[in-house]
Amino acid sequence: PRTVSTGSPPLCNLPKNITMGRIHIDEVHGDAIWCCSKCITPLTNHNHMLSNKYTSSTGDAYLFCEASNVSTGKLREEILRSGVYVIADLHCNMCNQRLGWHYEESHADDQRYKEGKCVLEKKQITLKKSIV
Numbered sequence: 001p002r003t004v005s006t007g008s009p010p011l012c013n014l015p016k017n018i019t020m021g022r023i024h025i026d027e028v029h030g031d032a033i034w035c036c037s038k039c040i041t042p043l044t045n046h047n048h049m050l051s052n053k054y055t056s057s058t059g060d061a062y063l064f065c066e067a068s069n070v071s072t073g074k075l076r077e078e079i080l081r082s083g084v085y086v087i088a089d090l091h092c093n094m095c096n097q098r099l100g101w102h103y104e105e106s107h108a109d110d111q112r113y114k115e116g117k118c119v120l121e122k123k124q125i126t127l128k129k130s131i132v
Helices: 109-114
Strands: 003-005 032-036 042-045 049-056 059-064 066-068 070-080 083-092 098-106 118-121 125-129
Touching: 049 118, 066 118, 070 098, 083 109, 098 109
Parallel strands: none
Antiparallel strands: 003 066, 032 042, 032 125, 042 066, 049 059, 059 118, 070 083, 083 098, 098 118
């Protein structure tokens, strides 16, 4: 499965999950799943949330240890509130909606814990809970 997570290879080298013209969507398991708000493609389990105290250009955002069914844009250096980072935008594999960003590299030692993790913007995702 294509998952954005700590220790994964550089995401800019990963192709979209397309086989013979069909998009492959990885399953995400759990009782509460964060999905793309536009097409409801599953992205990550709620238990993978590390922090709900992030801010993006669209408002509140969440830090996750991993996300599935996403592709990345070009790497770029950006100055954020907590420092300078190399990041890549994350897009939904199904509808291509921009969802947030992936931390590739931090220039500050005390912020290196973010490397390999991703931020999903609250306005771009929706929480779906399973009915038991």
